[in-house]
Amino acid sequence: MTSEDLEFEFRWGQLLNKIHQRLGIRPKDLNGVLFLIGVQELGKGFRSFSKEEKQDLMHIAICRLLSKLGFYELEGLDKDGWPHWKLLKPLPQFDLLEQEKLLKIQAIEYFEEEKIFS
Numbered sequence: 001m002t003s004e005d006l007e008f009e010f011r012w013g014q015l016l017n018k019i020h021q022r023l024g025i026r027p028k029d030l031n032g033v034l035f036l037i038g039v040q041e042l043g044k045g046f047r048s049f050s051k052e053e054k055q056d057l058m059h060i061a062i063c064r065l066l067s068k069l070g071f072y073e074l075e076g077l078d079k080d081g082w083p084h085w086k087l088l089k090p091l092p093q094f095d096l097l098e099q100e101k102l103l104k105i106q107a108i109e110y111f112e113e114e115k116i117f118s
Helices: 005-024 030-042 051-067 096-113
Strands: 072-077 083-087
Touching: 005 083, 030 051, 030 096, 051 072, 051 083, 051 096, 072 096
Parallel strands: none
Antiparallel strands: 072 083
């Protein structure tokens, strides 16, 4: 494992710890973090979500994270206040581990830029 990989894993662990300290829950994996970002981006607070809504929240999070890299652009909100995104350019063909790492890096940066835990 390279020093870059170790730094990345350390920062990911720090993010999970901050979420646990702030919310009292520790996401099991990337999907849990994506769900939290989706809830944050929706801006309606925590409530019960249907399975379909949870999938939509994760999609919102992915689009939001990848928008920083120029892949998506926010089109606007629907009548219920849910954000909709437009794909601007095709996503690169990564394997599953590469995709996960890219999203984790973007999630770390999201929480830092949004100053959610500061």
